[in-house]
Amino acid sequence: MATADIRTQNLKEPVDVAEYLFARLHQIGIRSVHGVAGDFNLVALDYLPKAGLKWVGNCNELNAAYAADGYARVKGISAIVTTFGVGELSAINGIAGAYSEMIPVVHIVGCPSTMSQRNGMLLHHTLGNGDFQVFANMSASVSCAVARLNDPAEVAAQIDHALRECYVRSRPVYLMLPTDVVGKKVEGARLRQEIDFAESPNEEDREDYVVDVVLRYLHAAQRPVVLVDACAIRHRVLGEVKALLDRTRLPVFVTPMGKSGIDETHPSYGGVYAGDASQPAVREAVEGSDLVLSVGSLQSDFNTAGFSFRLSRLRTVDLHSGHCVVRYSEYPGVKMRGVLRKLAERIDLSQLKVRPPPSKTTGEELDQGSGGGDEVIRQEWFWRRVNRFFRAGDVIVTETGTANFGIWGTTFPAGVTALNQTLWGSIGWAVGATQGAALAVKDSESSRRTVLFEGDGSFQLTAQEVSTMIRHSLDVILFVICNEGYTIERFIHGMDAEYNDVAEWRYRDLVPAFGGTEAAGARTYAVRTKDELSRLLDDGDFNERPGLRFVEVYMPRDDAPAALKLTTEASARNKPKMQS
Known part of the structure; x- marks a missing residue:
């Protein structure tokens, strides 16, 4: 009897590999799987319905990777299936973005059979050199785990390990699934034991020492503040941060990448700190503090407005997912979750000096921005006006460009989730991410709105994914911001350069071209004046109707939010340092 047959007979509850894999995806909360079908993944895709998973079917693999990124930011984790070589390489930019921005995405690649690989067969979708590992090796640098699912005896353990790594480390993982392994048998009894996603605790003595050191500085500080950044969101410590704020009422600020990490209606919330691009009162409160408790800091150029943060190491406590830094002393392996919990429990309120945060502007006050004396929609006025349009619970997506910077000046209602790709900054990301985010909302059976602000230049890269929104x-x-090209690039370099221009599309016409009809819920709009935009944003049907609402918003080509101008100016000042 063959070895494989003996192994199958020894299994208590044999299930196919693909059945096991997709059952695990369902267990961890995934309900829809993004990707593009290809001949090396087709048999595996047949197993999706049995696991209770829905196939999305994107227009291309890059868009699918962007969509999986957006889905994971709302749902907690996501999955994408591509085919070997041509498919996975089309997706790798999106996967790299998820790695850069710490998003847990499970990338499953259908690949040629184990026999084909052993024999080095000259197959399509290969480089023609018999090397079947080259693409997995490429993905290894943008994945926290790579699993080649070749041996059925090891596959179940490999899948479980990869999924745990994906969630706990909040990074993509890569699973290589050969066509002849899809139907091989593994132990299904394992499925009754859910994967343990609990974070390993800190060593108690080391954690207590760090907590004591931080408390000593906190109790001595005269103007302490908290600064929340992206890694606090990605590594899921916002509950611990909220507990600390609720107990202490310490003033709290967020970075651009940390926006929506704190409920902006919280009495301790003070605004967005972005160095030179901050509101003056925010900048004064943060930079004038004698102790900044920084949670999950990620000090990239755009997240710091061109490296214009002015936070002295002597006045900073940095808490991270894998270590803590108190002034100039680093504590490797001491993770922020345990430290935050004990700080909230042990802080002596009688020794804590708390100053109120800067007063927040109301939505009505923000709406009074002049934006010029005419009816032209300019960036300053636009972002003040849409501030009043937002609702509690919205998912708000902003594209790299003017939208990513304009959103800094808004104040969100409670429960908003903001999605941006400030670090990786791949233009076009937001259209795919919005499709994934909106699907995650739908899969969660929620009534939250998903709102996208997209530049016309970025939109042209990934416009096809509007058809996926319509189909599902x-x-x-x-909102497509129509301002004749790459405005962010104009302010970086080449204000009138041809390479920053784009073709003028009839953007609204894409909706019917992609199959969107009013009968099916899709409707298009165009606004060219402030009055037209205000009437649209106040319109009950526009706000309440389900389906796709596609809006062209026309703005001048040489206009940008103040935060973008300040950031590009700061970047220009620091450019010699970055190039040296």
């Missing part, structure tokens, strides 16, 4: 009847409000 997703509720999306999509």
